[in-house]
Amino acid sequence: MHLPYLLPFLLALPSTINAALPYKGVDWSSLLIEERAGRTYKNSAGTTQPLETILKNAGVNTVRQRLWVNPSGGNYSLDYNIQLAKRAKAAGLQVYLDMHYSDTWADPGHQATPAAWKSLGVDALVKQIYDYTKNVMDTFQSNGVSLALVSIGNEITPGLLFPTGQLSSSNGAMNAAKLLKSASQAIKESSLNPKPKIMIHIDNGWNWGTQQYWYDKVVTASGPFKSSDYDIQGISYYPFYSSSATLSSLSSSMSNMAKRYAKPIMVVETNWPTYCSNPAYTFPSDTKSIPFSVDGQKQWIQEVAKRVQGVSGGLGQGLFYWEPAWIDNAGLGSSCQWNLMVDDGGKDMGGLGVFGQI
Numbered sequence: 001m002h003l004p005y006l007l008p009f010l011l012a013l014p015s016t017i018n019a020a021l022p023y024k025g026v027d028w029s030s031l032l033i034e035e036r037a038g039r040t041y042k043n044s045a046g047t048t049q050p051l052e053t054i055l056k057n058a059g060v061n062t063v064r065q066r067l068w069v070n071p072s073g074g075n076y077s078l079d080y081n082i083q084l085a086k087r088a089k090a091a092g093l094q095v096y097l098d099m100h101y102s103d104t105w106a107d108p109g110h111q112a113t114p115a116a117w118k119s120l121g122v123d124a125l126v127k128q129i130y131d132y133t134k135n136v137m138d139t140f141q142s143n144g145v146s147l148a149l150v151s152i153g154n155e156i157t158p159g160l161l162f163p164t165g166q167l168s169s170s171n172g173a174m175n176a177a178k179l180l181k182s183a184s185q186a187i188k189e190s191s192l193n194p195k196p197k198i199m200i201h202i203d204n205g206w207n208w209g210t211q212q213y214w215y216d217k218v219v220t221a222s223g224p225f226k227s228s229d230y231d232i233q234g235i236s237y238y239p240f241y242s243s244s245a246t247l248s249s250l251s252s253s254m255s256n257m258a259k260r261y262a263k264p265i266m267v268v269e270t271n272w273p274t275y276c277s278n279p280a281y282t283f284p285s286d287t288k289s290i291p292f293s294v295d296g297q298k299q300w301i302q303e304v305a306k307r308v309q310g311v312s313g314g315l316g317q318g319l320f321y322w323e324p325a326w327i328d329n330a331g332l333g334s335s336c337q338w339n340l341m342v343d344d345g346g347k348d349m350g351g352l353g354v355f356g357q358i
Contacts, residue, residue, distance in 0.1 A: 023318025059356025137190030205235025276336030
């Protein structure tokens with residue numbers, strides 16, 4: 001049995017950071033899968049505790065959970081998410097629900113329409129996303145679990161529910177706008193009370209051109225999806241997929257977003273390796289002083305937090321680390337071997353406690 005450790009290192013941040021982020025979180029979507037495999041977690045004192053207890057004590061205040069429509073095997077289903085969210089609530093943690101609108105992973109390379117929805121035309125699909133979204137919200141309400149944040153789609157840079165809402169296809173941008181409007185309306189008209197903040201989530205947050213292209217194309221005053229239909233702009237920011245993904249570019253991109261759209265901004269996915277022997281891409285130039293180590297992991301969170309907090313007008317609102325405890329996927333999709341914030345048999349240890357200081 002693996003007994004990974006989540007260690008709450010308390011590390012002061014630079015004095016340039018003046019206020020704590022309202023949302024300090026991690027994605028813990030795979031916890032139930034890990035527990036079924038017999039894995040447990042210990043705090044820094046060596047005491048076995050529920051992961052939610054360790055997270056709460058380390059300064060995390062919100063957990064992110066991905067929702068798939070009808071997944072094979074049931075992992076990340078609505079029932080799965082209700083079970084996980086009830087544990088978060090009992091521990092005093094807020095819940096951020098990440099709706100993929102797919103039976104599996106949705107990201108810039110995959111936005112597959114759920115199998116049961118594939119035969120639907122545009123109008124029927126618009127109704128289906130409304131009915132599905134409203135049912136999810138109503139189900140959380142009936143289970144006594146509130147949601148702080150809901151993203152309507154995951155990394156929907158190329159659109160969602162392909163091919164209907166694919167931005168590069170004929171009428172794709174208009175269809176995407178109709179789908180997002182319907183999802184937003186469903187949340188607002190659901191029984192869930194209080195209402196969660198509605199998020200749009202795009203990848204490559206360091207790339208201002210990507211952000212501007214998407215929002216100017218899909219969110220228009222004359223179209224069905226308007227600025228008033230969402231509350232937050234969420235971005236992914238990873239350092240190991242492009243040498244252009246500099247911290248400086250992240251700051252510049254978020255600054256431009258704030259000036260143009262005046263919406264709260266959150267980095268909702270990021271992580272840093274403690275072991276990366278052969279990265280597939282060159283790391284950005286202004287990250288090269290950050291080591292691949294536990295201390296480097298702390299530094300990375302500090303640096304990203306500093307830039308989120310530096311967004312003008314206080315619009316920088318949150319930071320989420322993607323899946324710090326997913327033992328079965330230590331590379332977290334990157335070419336680096338270990339991006340987790342856990343110790344597994346003495347291999348590495350992460351500085352989870354830095355969340356208490358951002």
